[in-house]
Amino acid sequence: MRVSRQLVERTEGALKAGGLPPLAWYDVLHELAEAGEGGLRPFELIDRVLLAQYGVSRLLARLEEDGLVEKLPVSDDGRGQTVRITSSGRDMRRRIWAVYGASIAELMGDRLSAEDLEMLAGLLGRLRDPPVTD
Amino acid sequence: MRVSRQLVERTEGALKAGGLPPLAWYDVLHELAEAGEGGLRPFELIDRVLLAQYGVSRLLARLEEDGLVEKLPVSDDGRGQTVRITSSGRDMRRRIWAVYGASIAELMGDRLSAEDLEMLAGLLGRLRDPPVTD
């Protein structure tokens, strides 16, 4: 907990110092960039990023406001919409990555070898998605 | 990031379900219990727990309100105070631990062997306290 918190704080700090938005913005822009022209439905984003339904809803509103994504009505479901990244969204993603990637390299790559990183990923992977206890 | 977030969410959820306060309360009560009758100064807590100065200040106010800690003036420094855990604070700490400890056992102990845990702790330890980049 301490380590992950420290790493996040350092990285968020670096982004803020560079006048860039928080990590959550990167996560969403990244997923949307991966999704391509087809975009994603908001409920698909919920599974991919570390945000709850209302978090996604509000973040998308901010991103749209800033022109980084666009919302399109979806023909076969009147309740929903499709969200697609814009070119200025792709640009923002690249600018965030310049800082984020450097932060990862500094905080992790410089401290652990490739084998160490693989080992760490493996151990953490075994803690993922613990079954829900009723 | 995903793993630590999931683990925290599960544990916080278990505490909430048991009508208990958040993990941060445990951290502070734990440190104060370790410190014994002498208590701790708020600024000493800042280094020990995952909270900023204002977070400690506000959490201590809540804990005092609930009678879990008491604030004592400190003779040789008129600016400060010493915070000491009360007996009902010790009691609350035990009740939180019953849930928190069980959560750790379920989410980590059941998934990783003792050697795995040691390995994980070692790897994470090497990521701790990265030097500040100016």
Place this chain on the structure above:
DNA sequence: TCCCTATCAATGCATCTGCATCTATATGGA
């Protein structure tokens, strides 16, 4: 002694987050 600066702790304000709920549409059964 008098200040200037540093440190301890608290707090006003804006923003973020969680929770519950709401609106709107979809779906399936009577």
Place this chain on the structure above:
DNA sequence: TCCATATAGATGCAGATGCATTGATAGGGA
């Protein structure tokens, strides 16, 4: 067709958090 229930997404409200600043005392040098 009509209605009950489920799902997609948005939002009001309360509480938490981050940031900057404040108030108060300490400490050290002129």
